[in-house]
Amino acid sequence: MHASTSHLRSYPAPTGLERHDYAQWVLPVRGELQLEVAGAAGHLDRLQGAFVAPAQAHDMQALDENCCLIVDCPAGLLDDATLDHLCRHPWLSLPAALRQRLQGLPERGVHGDPVPYLLYHFAPAGSGARLQALCLAITAAPCGDWTVARMAALVGVSGSRLHALFAREFGLPPLAWASAARLRWAKQQLLEGRAAIGDIALRAGYSEQSALTRALRRETGLTPRQWRARRPQ
Incomplete structure (x- = not known):
């Protein structure tokens, strides 16, 4: 090749x-x-x-x-x-x-x-190196306290500039991107692990299991239990 x-x-x-x-x-x-x-x-x-x-x-x-x-x-x-x-x-x-x-x-x-x-x-x-580095950090620890101020500090820009960069690069506000990363991590844990759904929700940074349920149902139409049932055999 x-x-x-x-x-x-x-x-x-x-x-x-x-x-x-x-x-x-x-x-x-x-x-x-x-x-x-x-x-x-x-x-x-x-x-x-x-x-x-x-x-x-x-x-x-x-x-x-x-x-x-x-x-x-x-x-x-x-x-x-x-x-x-x-x-x-x-x-x-x-x-x-x-x-x-x-x-x-x-x-x-x-x-x-x-x-x-x-x-x-x-x-x-x-062109996207700075934002990719931030996204990698969020992906590695999605349950962290990812405020706009913290994300902006890691990129080295103001909060308003971070919003503009995310809108241009990803078409999403930074907090929406971080929320998607948190839900992605929770979905992966539901498929791979045996931990209780409530424990996964808290470890993912949700205030309670119902918050994870709402987020997952909004994106997929499924509850955490229904999503877990899709676990590859």
């Missing part, structure tokens, strides 16, 4: 453990999936994709009907600093412009090489 190749793929069943000598971008077009990469588990949805580095073991499990844009990329296309950065930080917070492109793919098909566009957003020196 001397250039990237892109294709749309659905995952009707678990892939089993895979490993290959090229890098891979996994960008959800619709549906939700569980991905384990290099021993770390993540939840992929319309706001979060992933990067799988060459030779990293990974396993995908579908939660519903899904479609992803898969971009296979030979490691030689990426400089060492970018490859190392993406290897250490595989979860990608998908910008609004990229989400819009992905939504149109089933009808338009895949045209052109998306790698330059992806690097523009996700390389350590890319």
